[in-house]
Amino acid sequence: MVNNKKCIxxxxxxxxxxxxxxSLGFKKVFSDNLADAIGVTPSxxxxxFSVFELSGNKKGxxxxxxxxxxxxxxxxxxxxxKVIIAGYGNIGSALMKYKGFExxxxxxxxxxxxxxxxxxxxxxxxxFHIDEMKAFIIKEKIKTAIIAVPDMVAQQIVDTMIEAGxxxxxxxxxxxxxxxxxxxxxxxxxxxxxxxxxYFVNALNNPKNNEIADAD
Amino acid sequence: MVNNKKCIxxxxxxxxxxxxxxSLGFKKVFSDNLADAIGVTPSxxxxxFSVFELSGNKKGxxxxxxxxxxxxxxxxxxxxxKVIIAGYGNIGSALMKYKGFExxxxxxxxxxxxxxxxxxxxxxxxxFHIDEMKAFIIKEKIKTAIIAVPDMVAQQIVDTMIEAGxxxxxxxxxxxxxxxxxxxxxxxxxxxxxxxxxYFVNALNNPKNNEIADAD
DNA sequence: TAGATTGTTAATCGATTAACAATC
DNA sequence: TAGATTGTTAATCGATTAACAATC
Numbered sequence: 348m349v350n351n352k353k354c355i356x357x358x359x360x361x362x363x364x365x366x367x368x369x370s371l372g373f374k375k376v377f378s379d380n381l382a383d384a385i386g387v388t389p390s391x392x393x394x395x396f397s398v399f400e401l402s403g404n405k406k407g408x409x410x411x412x413x414x415x416x417x418x419x420x421x422x423x424x425x426x427x428x429k430v431i432i433a434g435y436g437n438i439g440s441a442l443m444k445y446k447g448f449e450x451x452x453x454x455x456x457x458x459x460x461x462x463x464x465x466x467x468x469x470x471x472x473x474x475f476h477i478d479e480m481k482a483f484i485i486k487e488k489i490k491t492a493i494i495a496v497p498d499m500v501a502q503q504i505v506d507t508m509i510e511a512g513x514x515x516x517x518x519x520x521x522x523x524x525x526x527x528x529x530x531x532x533x534x535x536x537x538x539x540x541x542x543x544x545x546y547f548v549n550a551l552n553n554p555k556n557n558e559i560a561d562a563d
Numbered sequence: 564m565v566n567n568k569k570c571i572x573x574x575x576x577x578x579x580x581x582x583x584x585x586s587l588g589f590k591k592v593f594s595d596n597l598a599d600a601i602g603v604t605p606s607x608x609x610x611x612f613s614v615f616e617l618s619g620n621k622k623g624x625x626x627x628x629x630x631x632x633x634x635x636x637x638x639x640x641x642x643x644x645k646v647i648i649a650g651y652g653n654i655g656s657a658l659m660k661y662k663g664f665e666x667x668x669x670x671x672x673x674x675x676x677x678x679x680x681x682x683x684x685x686x687x688x689x690x691f692h693i694d695e696m697k698a699f700i701i702k703e704k705i706k707t708a709i710i711a712v713p714d715m716v717a718q719q720i721v722d723t724m725i726e727a728g729x730x731x732x733x734x735x736x737x738x739x740x741x742x743x744x745x746x747x748x749x750x751x752x753x754x755x756x757x758x759x760x761x762y763f764v765n766a767l768n769n770p771k772n773n774e775i776a777d778a779d
Numbered sequence: 780t781a782g783a784t785t786g787t788t789a790a791t792c793g794a795t796t797a798a799c800a801a802t803c
Numbered sequence: 804t805a806g807a808t809t810g811t812t813a814a815t816c817g818a819t820t821a822a823c824a825a826t827c
Contacts, residue, residue: 348767348769349766351628351817351818352759352763353818354818355758355759355762355763356752356755356756356758356759358762359752359754359755359758359759360715360737360739360752360755363737363738363755364739377783377785378784378785378794379784382785384739385739385758386739387819388819388820388821389784390819390820390821390822391818391819391820393784393785393786393787394786394787394818394819394820396785396786397785397787399674402785402786403784403785403786404784404785404826404827405783405784405785405786405825405826405827406782406783406784406785406826406827407784407785407827408784408785409635409785417741421762422762423761423762423764423765424758427636428761430757433661437657437658437660437661437662438657438661440655440657441656441657442653442753444653445653445654445689445753447737447753447754448754448757450754451754451757451758453754453757453758453761454591459598466645470751490764490768491757491760491761491764493757506694514764514768515760515761515763515764516760517753517756517757517760519574521579521663522579523576523580523600523602525571529767531760531763531764531767532760533756533759533760534577534585535751535753535756536572536576537658537661537663537664537733537751538579538663538664538666538667539572539574539575539576539579539696540572540733540749540751541646541667541669541707541709541749542571542572542575542638542640542667542669543571543575543749544636544707544731544732544733544747544748544749545638545639545644545669545707546571546574546638546639547729547731547747548639548706548707548730548731549639550564550565551564551745551747552706552730563632563693565827567793567794569794570794593807593809594808594809595808603795604795604796604797605808606795606796606797606798607794607796609793609808609809609810609811610794610795610796610810610811612809612810613809613810613811618809618810619809620802620803620808620809621801621802621803621807621808621809621810622802622803622807622808622809623803623808623809624808624809625809631809705815729817782827783825783826783827784825784827785824785825785826786823786824786825786826787822787823787824787825788821788822788824789820789821789822789823790808790819790820790822791818791819791820791821792818792819792820793816793817793818793819794815794816794817794818795814795815795816795817796813796814796815796816796822797812797813797814797815798811798812798813798814798825799810799811799812799813800809800810800811800812801808801810801811802807802808802809802810803806803807803808803809803810803814
């Protein structure tokens, strides 16, 4: 198993770029083109591919169809992934409607909240009371979740998820959550990211500094 | 200038943790406590602080008030930061309502969209037609923006922003955008993040593999 | 063939961690 | 004082990049 998050995230970006190239009618791609498309070096592309034994033809580049098929397999896209959302506030409801997930074969199957006025079990994508989450996870064998609940309850929600069998989550709560080593958790922290941008904007536009900051 | 994005993002996380500790009545904190609060090593905390000349007392730890004041200064929080949002779809409108930003002294001052039905120039936070964005940026001297427009127009929108004087952006479009070196851009790519979680969930629960993946 | 591109190894780079002297 | 914690240096670790042999 490749244990390098940044590399995996790049695979996902290659996939996106390849899909676009294919839709433009391309059949073949060179490490150069792909590097350009996602903003890395050609060495990086070839290294990443080599790690996953994605091979091309010397001189002939890589077959886009072939790469896409293999990337989908690596990223677990052979079957549609069922994901639930805990918390149906601003973020949770935006994510439910977000088109980007279904495009990638990710299927949001339900959301959960405490607020009675938000609950709609008959909707196309149902919103249930949070008390029903545990049973739902067990019944539907949910492995992946999105945490978009208020900070105060985030730890408690992830604990429940873990008990019920969830193996990984995308967490929008700004708190650091305590989870077992084998639980996968990825933090998306919008304030922190935006504060980072603001810091570099100020720092780069301050005449004292003249270095260049990395985008990543 | 410290040119290490991950370090800056940690400063923002320290700040969050310190605010919480202060609200619980604490006055002092040790590198140990902070490390624990955000999930890093005590060495990391002391190293980060040393880089920014945030000093404590040997034996006595760090003063929370003092740290918070200095962190706010470093992160440019002495004045409220004005930010605009391009694109008032699912993501854009969720971000407008998002409480996390104002908590951190980030002020969303306007949003822009092409869809006439979304435009409301008299709202508390106004939504204008995208054609008015450039003039608004110039007039209000906006330095930081959030890009939440459809993929197809993301490059064009960031070009306009740059022309008008924006210096950095948080980009929710999954495309790699071409920007000048001195423009700060941070990518938040929800599909990519979620795909990463799914990959590790599958990989870790596949009997062939028994290594542990890093959360970050 | 000659030229171009892959695949892989070795070198580089930078960030994290460990260790420990200084010191409160 | 003795013990604990900071602040910093050096060691380690891991990821990225450069270089180049293999080869289509």
